Amino acid sequence: MASESKTSEEIARERLIDLAAEFYDQFDRGEIPEMKLPTRTKSNIEYDEDSHVWVYGDRTSTRSANSVRGARKLLKATYTIEFLARQLDEDRSSTLRELYYLSESWDAEEAHFSDQDESNQLVEDLEIVSNVTREDLHMRPEESGATLMGPLKIREQTRRGEREIHCQGDVGEGGYQIPNNPDTIDFLEHDIDFVMCVETGGMRDRLIENGFDEDYNALIVHLKGQPARATRRITKRLHDELDLPVVVFTDGDPWSYRIFGSVAYGSIKSAHLSEYLATPEARFVGIQPQDIVDYDLPTDPLADSDINALQSELEDPRFMTDYWEEQIELQLDIGKKAEQQALAARGLDFVTDEYLPTRLDEMGII
Amino acid sequence: MASESKTSEEIARERLIDLAAEFYDQFDRGEIPEMKLPTRTKSNIEYDEDSHVWVYGDRTSTRSANSVRGARKLLKATYTIEFLARQLDEDRSSTLRELYYLSESWDAEEAHFSDQDESNQLVEDLEIVSNVTREDLHMRPEESGATLMGPLKIREQTRRGEREIHCQGDVGEGGYQIPNNPDTIDFLEHDIDFVMCVETGGMRDRLIENGFDEDYNALIVHLKGQPARATRRITKRLHDELDLPVVVFTDGDPWSYRIFGSVAYGSIKSAHLSEYLATPEARFVGIQPQDIVDYDLPTDPLADSDINALQSELEDPRFMTDYWEEQIELQLDIGKKAEQQALAARGLDFVTDEYLPTRLDEMGII
Numbered sequence: 087m088a089s090e091s092k093t094s095e096e097i098a099r100e101r102l103i104d105l106a107a108e109f110y111d112q113f114d115r116g117e118i119p120e121m122k123l124p125t126r127t128k129s130n131i132e133y134d135e136d137s138h139v140w141v142y143g144d145r146t147s148t149r150s151a152n153s154v155r156g157a158r159k160l161l162k163a164t165y166t167i168e169f170l171a172r173q174l175d176e177d178r179s180s181t182l183r184e185l186y187y188l189s190e191s192w193d194a195e196e197a198h199f200s201d202q203d204e205s206n207q208l209v210e211d212l213e214i215v216s217n218v219t220r221e222d223l224h225m226r227p228e229e230s231g232a233t234l235m236g237p238l239k240i241r242e243q244t245r246r247g248e249r250e251i252h253c254q255g256d257v258g259e260g261g262y263q264i265p266n267n268p269d270t271i272d273f274l275e276h277d278i279d280f281v282m283c284v285e286t287g288g289m290r291d292r293l294i295e296n297g298f299d300e301d302y303n304a305l306i307v308h309l310k311g312q313p314a315r316a317t318r319r320i321t322k323r324l325h326d327e328l329d330l331p332v333v334v335f336t337d338g339d340p341w342s343y344r345i346f347g348s349v350a351y352g353s354i355k356s357a358h359l360s361e362y363l364a365t366p367e368a369r370f371v372g373i374q375p376q377d378i379v380d381y382d383l384p385t386d387p388l389a390d391s392d393i394n395a396l397q398s399e400l401e402d403p404r405f406m407t408d409y410w411e412e413q414i415e416l417q418l419d420i421g422k423k424a425e426q427q428a429l430a431a432r433g434l435d436f437v438t439d440e441y442l443p444t445r446l447d448e449m450g451i452i
Numbered sequence: 453m454a455s456e457s458k459t460s461e462e463i464a465r466e467r468l469i470d471l472a473a474e475f476y477d478q479f480d481r482g483e484i485p486e487m488k489l490p491t492r493t494k495s496n497i498e499y500d501e502d503s504h505v506w507v508y509g510d511r512t513s514t515r516s517a518n519s520v521r522g523a524r525k526l527l528k529a530t531y532t533i534e535f536l537a538r539q540l541d542e543d544r545s546s547t548l549r550e551l552y553y554l555s556e557s558w559d560a561e562e563a564h565f566s567d568q569d570e571s572n573q574l575v576e577d578l579e580i581v582s583n584v585t586r587e588d589l590h591m592r593p594e595e596s597g598a599t600l601m602g603p604l605k606i607r608e609q610t611r612r613g614e615r616e617i618h619c620q621g622d623v624g625e626g627g628y629q630i631p632n633n634p635d636t637i638d639f640l641e642h643d644i645d646f647v648m649c650v651e652t653g654g655m656r657d658r659l660i661e662n663g664f665d666e667d668y669n670a671l672i673v674h675l676k677g678q679p680a681r682a683t684r685r686i687t688k689r690l691h692d693e694l695d696l697p698v699v700v701f702t703d704g705d706p707w708s709y710r711i712f713g714s715v716a717y718g719s720i721k722s723a724h725l726s727e728y729l730a731t732p733e734a735r736f737v738g739i740q741p742q743d744i745v746d747y748d749l750p751t752d753p754l755a756d757s758d759i760n761a762l763q764s765e766l767e768d769p770r771f772m773t774d775y776w777e778e779q780i781e782l783q784l785d786i787g788k789k790a791e792q793q794a795l796a797a798r799g800l801d802f803v804t805d806e807y808l809p810t811r812l813d814e815m816g817i818i
Contacts, residue, residue, distance in 0.1 A: 291632065
């Protein structure tokens with residue numbers, strides 16, 4: 087089909103123009119222009135038991151020009167659509183913050199954004215209504231920054247031409263920097279047995295120094311705490327396109343379980359993107375409360391906020407499995423948490439010589 | 453001289469052993485072992501008017517084993533020295549957090565660190581007493597993460613051999629990731645006219661998208677907010693070894709002036725490293741209060757904490773120049789601050805077509 091040969095930029099641009107054309111048609115028919123989108127409150131977000139990710143429910147809200155406030159919102163949407171369509175046409179990109187400031191240059195003063203929350207929200211709305219991701223609208227995040235290291239050769243389409251990079255042989259110890267839009271990457275060749283996402287820089291460096299990526303044919307993805315969209319996207323693509331197991335190695339505390347949850351199941355904030363970002367098959371290889379007991383790891387006591395977070399995880403459909411219930415109950419019981427680097431109490435090689443091989447073997451990954 | 457052919461690891465190791473030997477000799481002479489180091493309170497840190505960086509004053513403190521508390525500190529120091537010497541001998545490295553946890557495995561329970569502040573502090577003490585940097589002791593930071601993009605070819609000595617990388621042609625849009633210890637890098641070839649350190653990722657990406665590094669032969673260093681030691685170190689090396697001008701492009705607020713200050717003059721916390729990390733010749737090309745007025749940039753009002761920070765900068769010897777006094781007084785007067793991305797209010801190309809060329813021309817950089 088002809089549409090299959092269109093670039094993602096062309097498709098994104100057409101969908102934006104369709105939105106604007108819809109307003110035009112509404113005017114033309116003598117109707118008050120409006121835009122429908124899923125209600126984005128927590129009560130309209132559901133955990134889909136089949137796909138194991140967050141999705142929107144059936145309720146929709148309507149943005150209508152039948153009030154000054156609503157009309158102003160649609161005006162801002164049309165100006166933003168015009169800006170984005172031109173940006174795609176010129177193959178340029180910009181950040182959410184630039185969009186906010188840029189609105190100051192628009193001739194209709196009513197279209198200027200009053201704060202950045204408003205413009206961020208509008209871009210999310212447009213993502214949902216047009217079914218085009220922010221990346222395909224060429225909106226960049228403020229910071230990305232995660233890296234890959236492992237037996238993978240990629241081709242990145244940059245503005246300055248193609249770059250072929252092997253994520254061990256062609257990079258320094260810092261690894262390969264994931265670009266803001268990882269869909270500019272093609273996977274060329276690989277020798278990866280599994281993908282391991284690692285929460286902290288200290289542990290990522292430990293695994294690289296100990297040669298874990300080489301010894302186990304692991305691709306090490308540094309999450310840098312709560313992972314950026316680009317990091318989650320490339321993880322999903324590695325799983326789906328190369329059919330690779332994904333494991334997530336984090337600290338042993340409720341915040342780190344959420345990091346695992348966002349890689350695996352998506353987040354409430356990006357429920358409209360779960361199919362694009364989430365890897366429900368990802369498995370947890372982080373520090374488990376059971377490890378704290380078994381290995382007598384150095385710990386910190388749970389703070390009140392940790393206890394509350396653990397209790398709300400017990401109510402969270404993403405964690406409603408026997409495994410998680412057992413581990414979370416155990417953690418509440420012992421009242422302790424441990425960091426992944428706490429494994430160093432058994433020596434610097436313990437994590438790569440014993441801990442990970444044992445866990446991964448039990449899970450059938452190696 | 454023979455000593456010149458020693459590796460930095462060998463020198464670091466010898467200096468550590470010398471420290472331990474000193475304790476031995478003190479015991480041997482029947483003296484109570486002690487360790488002298490500069491007093492590290494704010495009152496003993498001076499701004500050196502000649503070298504334009506922070507340095508320690510003349511006062512010293514003594515850690516002596518004449519109390520249980522003092523003896524325990526020296527015990528921890530000797531265990532740490534042993535660990536570091538072995539680490540260097542085996543050409544390995546570790547993070548500060550790993551050292552803290554690792555102490556749990558030491559046989560003398562009295563040598564275990566009670567919290568990470570204690571082990572961090574001890575490593576800083578050893579840096580100062582041995583005159584060896586943390587990088588040469590092979591202690592890694594938790595996170596590094598800054599990147600380079602520009603006409604520079606480097607050779608990085610990695611654990612897996614040498615890598616030659618051109619910081620435009622051999623990297624993706626994310627750029628070249630600076631390793632934790634940038635002294636593993638040799639500069640091979642370059643076509644750089646000046647080095648530009650940029651505070652935010654959004655602006656870094658803007659400059660790369662607009663081809664600023666290509667058009668002006670600029671090496672773009674992403675600071676990622678308050679820069680890591682590795683980022684400051686490579687900036688200094690680029691200036692000193694390649695004789696390149698360095699400019700720092702930040703937001704226009706007191707916190708960003710401090711970012712400039714830490715690149716240029718060092719920080720109080722790392723006063724013992726100013727000669728290793730600071731680039732006193734670096735110049736400020738960030739948003740100036742005068743720009744807010746001249747270009748009518750979108751602004752936010754100064755918060756009370758901003759006003760306090762500006763007032764304390766007026767008392768800070770690093771900012772006691774006519775230029776800074778004028779700009780800071782102006783900012784207090786107009787009561788506003790602006791981000792670097794606020795330049796987008798004049799269009800996405802304003803920063804590269806007008807703002808930076810004008811500023812850099814006025815400063816004689818281009």
